[in-house]
Amino acid sequence: xxxxxxxxxxxxxxxxxxxxxxxxxxxxxxxxxxxxxxxxxxxxxxxxxxxxxxxxxxxxxxxxxxxxxxxxxxxxxxxxxxxxxxxxxxxxxxxxxxxxxxxxxxxxxxxxxxxxxxxxxxxxxxxxxxxxxxxxxxxxxxxxxxxxxxxxxxxxxxxxxxxxxxxxxxxxxxxxxxxxxxxxxxxxxxxxxxxxxxxxxxxxxxxxxxxxxxxxxxxxxxxxxxxxxxxxxxxxxxxxxxxxxxxxxxxxxxxxxxxxxxxxxxxxxxxxxxxxxxxxxxxxxxxxxxxxxxxxxxxxxxxxxxxxxxxxxxxxxxxxxxxxxxxxxxxxxxxxxxxxxxxxxxxxxxxxxxxxxxxxxxxxxxxxxxxxxxxxxxxxxxxxxxxxxxxxxxxxxxxxxxxxxxxxxxxxxxxxxxxxxxxxxxxxxxxxxxxxxxxxxxxxxxxxxxxxxxxxxxxxxxxxxxxxxxxxxxxxxxxxxxxxxxxxxxxxxxxxxxxxxxxxxxxxxxxxxxx
Amino acid sequence: xxxxxxxxxxxxxxxxxxxxxxxxxxxxxxxxxxxxxxxxxxxxxxxxxxxxxxxxxxxxxxxxxxxxxxxxxxxxxxxxxxxxxxxxxxxxxxxxxxxxxxxxxxxxxxxxxxxxxxxxxxxxxxxxxxxxxxxxxxxxxxxxxxxxxxxxxxxxxxxxxxxxxxxxxxxxxxxxxxxxxxxxxxxxxxxxxxxxxxxxxx
Numbered sequence: 001x002x003x004x005x006x007x008x009x010x011x012x013x014x015x016x017x018x019x020x021x022x023x024x025x026x027x028x029x030x031x032x033x034x035x036x037x038x039x040x041x042x043x044x045x046x047x048x049x050x051x052x053x054x055x056x057x058x059x060x061x062x063x064x065x066x067x068x069x070x071x072x073x074x075x076x077x078x079x080x081x082x083x084x085x086x087x088x089x090x091x092x093x094x095x096x097x098x099x100x101x102x103x104x105x106x107x108x109x110x111x112x113x114x115x116x117x118x119x120x121x122x123x124x125x126x127x128x129x130x131x132x133x134x135x136x137x138x139x140x141x142x143x144x145x146x147x148x149x150x151x152x153x154x155x156x157x158x159x160x161x162x163x164x165x166x167x168x169x170x171x172x173x174x175x176x177x178x179x180x181x182x183x184x185x186x187x188x189x190x191x192x193x194x195x196x197x198x199x200x201x202x203x204x205x206x207x208x209x210x211x212x213x214x215x216x217x218x219x220x221x222x223x224x225x226x227x228x229x230x231x232x233x234x235x236x237x238x239x240x241x242x243x244x245x246x247x248x249x250x251x252x253x254x255x256x257x258x259x260x261x262x263x264x265x266x267x268x269x270x271x272x273x274x275x276x277x278x279x280x281x282x283x284x285x286x287x288x289x290x291x292x293x294x295x296x297x298x299x300x301x302x303x304x305x306x307x308x309x310x311x312x313x314x315x316x317x318x319x320x321x322x323x324x325x326x327x328x329x330x331x332x333x334x335x336x337x338x339x340x341x342x343x344x345x346x347x348x349x350x351x352x353x354x355x356x357x358x359x360x361x362x363x364x365x366x367x368x369x370x371x372x373x374x375x376x377x378x379x380x381x382x383x384x385x386x387x388x389x390x391x392x393x394x395x396x397x398x399x400x401x402x403x404x405x406x407x408x409x410x411x412x413x414x415x416x417x418x419x420x421x422x423x424x425x426x427x428x429x430x431x432x433x434x435x436x437x438x439x440x441x442x443x444x445x446x447x448x449x450x451x452x453x454x455x456x457x458x459x460x461x462x463x464x465x466x467x468x469x470x471x472x473x474x475x476x477x478x479x480x481x482x483x484x485x486x487x488x489x490x491x492x493x494x495x496x497x498x499x500x501x502x503x504x505x506x507x508x509x510x511x512x513x514x515x
Numbered sequence: 516x517x518x519x520x521x522x523x524x525x526x527x528x529x530x531x532x533x534x535x536x537x538x539x540x541x542x543x544x545x546x547x548x549x550x551x552x553x554x555x556x557x558x559x560x561x562x563x564x565x566x567x568x569x570x571x572x573x574x575x576x577x578x579x580x581x582x583x584x585x586x587x588x589x590x591x592x593x594x595x596x597x598x599x600x601x602x603x604x605x606x607x608x609x610x611x612x613x614x615x616x617x618x619x620x621x622x623x624x625x626x627x628x629x630x631x632x633x634x635x636x637x638x639x640x641x642x643x644x645x646x647x648x649x650x651x652x653x654x655x656x657x658x659x660x661x662x663x664x665x666x667x668x669x670x671x672x673x674x675x676x677x678x679x680x681x682x683x684x685x686x687x688x689x690x691x692x693x694x695x696x697x698x699x700x701x702x703x704x705x706x707x708x709x710x711x712x713x714x715x716x717x
Contacts, residue, residue, distance in 0.1 A: 017578045021616055037622070045622045045688055060549075063613035064687030113623075121623040 034129070037113070038067045039122040042080060054106075054129055056099035067125070070097050071108075083110040083123045096127065105130040178247075178267030184260055186211050198247060198267055199223070223249060227265065238270065246274045277345065285342040292335045299328050330466070337470040340401075341453065344477045353482075355391040355505065358399065358431055359384055362422060365403045369411055376416045383423040392431055392502050394482055399502075402478040405471035406435045406498050412467070413439035413460055414495070430484070430501040441492040450488060451476040459492065475500070520591050522567045528591075529568070529584035531670050533646030537575040542611035543589050544572035549610075551597060562592045577616050583646060587671035594673065601676050608680025612688065617642050625689050629654065632661050639685075644668070652711070659692075659717060662700075665710040672704045682712055692716040 028035070034051035036044050044065050052058055055070055068076045075094050082089050089110040095103050107128040113121045172179055178195035182188055187210050191203050199219045206214060214224045222239050226249065230237075234251040241247060248268040254261040302325045304310060306318065313321065366373075366380060373380050410420045418438040425432035440459050442450060449455050454469035479486040479500045490496035547556050556572060563570050568588055575581070590604060597603075612618050621642065624635045632651040640649035647668030654661040663682065676699075683697040694717040701711035 014576055014579050018576050021577055039622065039625060039688070041627075041689070041691065043688060043691060045625075046619060060610050060613045064684070066691045115623045119623075119626060121626070 034127040036062075036067075036125050037122055038080075038125055040084070040120045042067050042076070044070075045122060051127070054098070054104065054127060055096065056102075061099070071095075072097075079108060079110060079125075080123075083112055084120065087112045091128075093130065105134045178269075180265040180267070181254070182211075182263040182265070184262055186263075188214060189262065195267060198241070198245070198269060223247075223265070223267070227251065236268075244271055244275070245269070246271045281342045281345045284338055285346070288335045288338045288342065292332065292339070295328060295332050295335065299325070299332060302328065334468050337468050337474065340474050341470055344474070352395050352397075353393040354396065356394050356396050356399075357389060357391050358394070358433065358502070359389055359424060361396060361400050362403060362424065362433075365400060365407055366422065368404070369407055372411055373420075376411065376414070376418075378411060378414055378416070379419045381419065381421040383421065385424065385426055387426070389424060389426050389431055390504060393505055394502060395478075398478045399482070402475045402500070403433070403435075405475050409471060409498075410435050410437035410439065410496075413437065415439070418495075427501070430503050432499065432501050434497055434499045436495065436497040438495045441494050441496050442488075442490040443492045447488075447490065451486070520566065520595050522565075525566045525568060525584075525588050525591075528587050528671055529582055531582075531584045531587075533583040533644060533668070533670075534580035535583045535586045535645075536577070536617065536643045537579045537581055538577045538615050538617050539586055539611065539643060540570070540572060540575050540581065540589055541577050542615050543593060543607060544575075545614050546607045546610045547593060547597075555597065558596050559592055562596045563588070566592060568592075580645065583644065583668075583670055587674050590673045590677055591671070604673060604676045605680030605683070608677040608682075609684040609687075611677075611681055612684025618685075618688070622688060628656055628661075628689055631685070631689050632663070636663060636685075640665075660713065660715045663712050663714065664701075665712070666708075668710070669703050672702070675699050675702055675704065675710060678710075679712065682714055686714055686716060690716050 028048045031048050032050055034054045035048045036051050037046040039045050044062055044067050047055075047057075047059060047062050052062065055062060057065070057070075062070075067080075071079070072095055079089055079092060079094065082092075089108065091107045091109055094106055094108045096106050096108075097103060107130055109126045109128075110123045112123045115121050172190070172192045175192055175194060178198045179190070179192045180188060180195055181190040188207050191207065195201075196203060199217075201217060201219055206217060206220070211224055211228050214220055215228070217224075219241070222241060226234065226237060226239065230251065233253065234249055236248045236250055238246060238248050246269075248270045250266045250268070252264050252266070254264050302321055305313065305321055306325060362382065366382060369380075407420070407422070414420060414437045420438075421434075421436045423432075423434045423436070425434075440457070440463070442457050443459060446455075446457055451472050453473045455472065456467055456469045460467070475498075476486050479502070482502050484500055484502040486498070486500040488496055488498045544556060547559055551558070560570060560572065566588065568585065570585070570589070590607065593599060593607070594604060617639075621635070621639055624638075625631055632654045636651055637649050640647065648666050650664050650666075652662040652664050665678070679697045679699055683695055686692075686695045686697070696715045698713050698715075699710060700713045701707040701709060703710060
């Protein structure tokens, strides 16, 4: 029989025991680390909720289960052996198997549990889920590999870029033409040694300067003035920098897709070509002059013979001399054309501008061809506006020569019975001239060379061996020297139409300002 | 065993002499909560109240002693309310070994099959019940079986069924085997002098 005092004592002890049980249970349940108690024979005796979570087993499934069911048998045996031998294991990496047979990498720690008598009861096993760490490690490793690969690629690309850059620099430095590269803000970013030589200037003095700043450098100023004026591409524009230094400049945009990265200016030294050209022109000029003198003498001698100044001629003699006279005339005409060309090329094709009407010039030229027109039975139609055309500034002789050359071609290459139409028009700022024929036309593939020296259409060369190939070249130079423009339209076998415009007096004055 | 459960029959069961530790009722509560949740537990408590045993399971003290009849009444009420069969009652016994605080305190002595059968089983019984004696009659580890005998306790056959699961659960904690079986081979309710359980494993 227990006394009341003993009952109270037992009751207090029971309450304390219950509190202790609750405390131990809460502590064990709260622990976020998966923990289990394994008996000395390897049976799981207790687990906390975190252990249930990681393994996927609930408490009644896992308690009583051999620990090797959730660990690799061999690894567990080593773990148990080490724990039983040493008393603990610290952070050993193992694989644990979940109920769903999923493998989870975990860091496993153990500590031996003994009874008061020193007998081994079992051991606590604590797990630390390494999945996230392993995943992070894997991700980091992948990222590291990716980064290393990227670095390798970047290094390789940098090497290639460096190599390309070196190649480009070598090309630029060894380029026989002068090169200047401007950035999109029109700052000079690069020049090559050839440019330094041409402009007698040093790269360090002029790079990173704007066009306005570059204007202050006298040697490069002529180039800068052109670049400031021209907003579009420049194609082979000549500048004479010194007496024996002529350069040809071209400007092209540097594009990367749609983006403009800057401008490239190419400076080509044409001094030598110019000198050779000049020498050639001089040679031709002197030769032509030398040839014209005896030809003139021959002309007047034959004329005298034909006029009977040296006695009567037989019909046969007259016939021979007339043929000789015509051939001589052709030779003189050719020599004159040659001289015109040489004057053009020497820049000596100076003309005397005067305010003149173009209509009488046209009529004069047409009249001078009346005989040939009649002989070939060609209809010549001359159209002009009812209103009187204004006078324009022109060198009458040169314009007459231009119209003459155009009409000569039209009549020459229009078959008998054909038609030639000459039209004058008055535009806003210019007077327009056109001459249309029903002749042989110009082959399409040759049309780009029509205004060059010695050009003769392949079709006309087959039908007519005469013609110097200077006519249209002279026409172009005459019209352009007046600030005008010349062009044509043609289809082989259907004739051709040549046009030119000459500026009115005001426009002509503007044109002259350019010189 | 199929006797109707009412206040009268419960009263008779409650007349049984002896006490049982609160932990056994707590493990009943744990099983009901796991299987049927809070609602199920409320139903069970309502049923017990109807039967004249108004128990609040949460208030039961694990280590305190309660009338031994309550051990049987609790199981009978569970069986009635949830329509459980004997297998499910065995499962409650098995579940108890895995969640019981006393078992957790006792596992320190689960050092070998021999020790548990020969030395700890009687002690373990005494930790739970104030009546009855549990002894091992035979243990053959080679042939993998053991016979235990329980004397001087006659509460209700449902407790015999519960104990089948319970002994099975204890074996799970000491033997690495997935096939463990426990069967009551003799029972005082079947005219035997004592209860006897044959425990086998593979």
